[in-house]
Amino acid sequence: MEIKDTIKSFIMTELLAEKGLGSLADADPLIDSGIIDSFGIMALMSFLEEKFSIQIAGDELIPENFESVMRISALVAQKTECSLGV
Amino acid sequence: MDFSFTDEQVDLREMVIKFARNELDYDLAEYDKNGEFPLEAWRKCAEMQFLGLPFDEEYGGGGSDFLTMSLVLNALGYACKDAGLVHAIATQVLCGMQIRMFGSEEQKQKYLPDVCSGKKIFAQAITEPDSGSDALSMRSRATWNGDGYLLNGTKMFITNGPIADVVIVFAVTDPDKKTLGGISCCFVEKGFAGFQQCNPIKKMGLTTLQNGELVFDACPIPPGNLMGKEGQGGMIFNESMEWERSFLPAAHLGTMERVLETSIRYAKERKSFGQSIGKFQSVSNKLAEMKMRLELGKLICWKAATLKDQGKRATLESSIGKLFISECLKQTCLDAVQIHGGYGYTTEYEIERDLRDSVAATIYSGTSELQYNIISRWLGL
Ligand SMILES: Cc1cc2nc3c(=O)[nH]c(=O)nc-3n(C[C@H](O)[C@H](O)[C@H](O)COP(=O)(O)OP(=O)(O)OC[C@H]3O[C@@H](n4cnc5c(N)ncnc54)[C@H](O)[C@@H]3O)c2cc1C
Numbered sequence: 001m002e003i004k005d006t007i008k009s010f011i012m013t014e015l016l017a018e019k020g021l022g023s024l025a026d027a028d029p030l031i032d033s034g035i036i037d038s039f040g041i042m043a044l045m046s047f048l049e050e051k052f053s054i055q056i057a058g059d060e061l062i063p064e065n066f067e068s069v070m071r072i073s074a075l076v077a078q079k080t081e082c083s084l085g086v
Numbered sequence: 087m088d089f090s091f092t093d094e095q096v097d098l099r100e101m102v103i104k105f106a107r108n109e110l111d112y113d114l115a116e117y118d119k120n121g122e123f124p125l126e127a128w129r130k131c132a133e134m135q136f137l138g139l140p141f142d143e144e145y146g147g148g149g150s151d152f153l154t155m156s157l158v159l160n161a162l163g164y165a166c167k168d169a170g171l172v173h174a175i176a177t178q179v180l181c182g183m184q185i186r187m188f189g190s191e192e193q194k195q196k197y198l199p200d201v202c203s204g205k206k207i208f209a210q211a212i213t214e215p216d217s218g219s220d221a222l223s224m225r226s227r228a229t230w231n232g233d234g235y236l237l238n239g240t241k242m243f244i245t246n247g248p249i250a251d252v253v254i255v256f257a258v259t260d261p262d263k264k265t266l267g268g269i270s271c272c273f274v275e276k277g278f279a280g281f282q283q284c285n286p287i288k289k290m291g292l293t294t295l296q297n298g299e300l301v302f303d304a305c306p307i308p309p310g311n312l313m314g315k316e317g318q319g320g321m322i323f324n325e326s327m328e329w330e331r332s333f334l335p336a337a338h339l340g341t342m343e344r345v346l347e348t349s350i351r352y353a354k355e356r357k358s359f360g361q362s363i364g365k366f367q368s369v370s371n372k373l374a375e376m377k378m379r380l381e382l383g384k385l386i387c388w389k390a391a392t393l394k395d396q397g398k399r400a401t402l403e404s405s406i407g408k409l410f411i412s413e414c415l416k417q418t419c420l421d422a423v424q425i426h427g428g429y430g431y432t433t434e435y436e437i438e439r440d441l442r443d444s445v446a447a448t449i450y451s452g453t454s455e456l457q458y459n460i461i462s463r464w465l466g467l
Pocket residue numbers: 177210211212213216217218219220242243244245246292297446449450451452453454455456459
């Protein structure tokens with residue numbers, strides 16, 4: 001599964017399941033819409049760090065990086081490239 | 087996961103215990119009665135580098151890992167009966183950790199040496215009169231005015247607040263954004279215009295700890311005093327809570343160990359119906375329960391600290407540890423009073439103070455109810 005799909009699937013099943021939304025577009029706002037709240041962000045980060053073996057810290061911990069599936073995927077892609085030394 | 091401690095860590099714990107017994111020997115009953123902060127003891131702890139242990143040496147710190155710092159806090163909780171002092175120390179360290187994680191290099195150079203030396207006292211201000219558990223619904227506003235921010239609002243129950251030289255304040259910078267993007271974090275220093283530190287609040291326990299209301303009335307904040315980026319406050323808060331909930335319980339475990347030892351001693355000495363009260367199962371069961379809580383508490387506490395040292399997240403572990411250990415501390419102290427009978431109810435035996443102190447642990451750093459909520463959300467509920 002692509003990074004984007006993995007992230008989307010986590011959000012749909014873990015953070016959105018109750019809300020019964022059928023789909024989530026890559027650019028849909030996650031924070032401003034309240035899909036990701038202060039608990040959701042911790043759950044999401046735990047998932048990302050474990051799934052992709054990365055660490056998100058310091059300057060990267062800004063809401064902008066989690067604004068949409070697109071932005072989260074970009075962060076993960078950049079971090080996994082770094083950890084692979086690409 | 088390997089929880090065994092190195093010889094150095096074991097020696098350090100022993101050293102801290104010896105130090106606390108010999109050097110933190112002030113008349114605690116008197117300080118407790120007067121609600122006075124033991125400044126001299128604070129200075130002694132600073133000299134021993136307890137305030138700066140986890141920070142890099144270039145900032146005056148000891149460069150040790152988080153588990154070692156937690157072990158030092160545990161030793162203090164065990165050997166220093168003043169839980170107020172121990173909590174003040176923990177708050178200073180936690181403020182330093184926020185600065186280490188989110189401060190600019192300039193801010194680290196400016197503040198961390200003072201965190202480590204204890205020359206300045208630090209506090210963190212989140213809670214407000216109308217928002218505690220729902221912390222991110224805070225109303226304090228930091229408004230950009232072209233030159234910097236103007237801070238308006240009131241903070242409540244702030245540990246070290248009445249005596250703080252530097253306060254890390256959380257405030258709303260963009261009310262249109264949801265909490266995660268609308269809150270920011272800034273440094274306010276004693277003497278800033280419009281910053282008022284009110285008198286300490288009288289409390290049932292932790293009386294030497296100074297908690298108070300902080301008022302900001304058009305308090306000007308220079309742009310360089312923003313910690314992290316604008317809008318990062320919600321995420322800084324989350325991170326900080328995880329460290330805090332991984333850290334404070336270490337002290338509580340120390341207290342539980344001391345209270346257990348005191349209670350075992352008493353149960354062996356005190357005779358009733360011709361035998362030691364420890365021979366009665368309703369007493370010995372209480373002691374066995376205390377031991378179980380202590381040992382299980384250690385597992386989750388050292389696990390959370392180890393995860394943090396590995397650079398991993400411990401959101402769930404820190405919530406479980408915070409909830410479990412704080413409730414266990416309260417129950418352990420209550421059981422200890424019961425085991426001591428009438429003597430346990432007297433101030434002379436000092437157990438009643440531990441009980442009074444213990445209650446706060448289930449309130450600060452997120453109440454027990456909030457921890458249940460977090461754990462339940464983790465379970466997908
Ligand atoms: C000794 C001490 C030191 C402190 N130090 C600091 C500090 O340094 N900095 C700082 O910012 N704050 C500090 N605080 C404040 C502390 O964090 C708050 O008191 C705490 O978060 C609870 O908020 P509250 O008092 O407003 O209670 P409320 O939030 O009003 O809660 C009242 C009751 O309702 C329950 N409740 C609320 N919401 C829910 C919910 N969603 N589900 C279930 N139950 C709920 C609570 O668990 C509690 O039992 C300190 C408090 C104490 C006692």
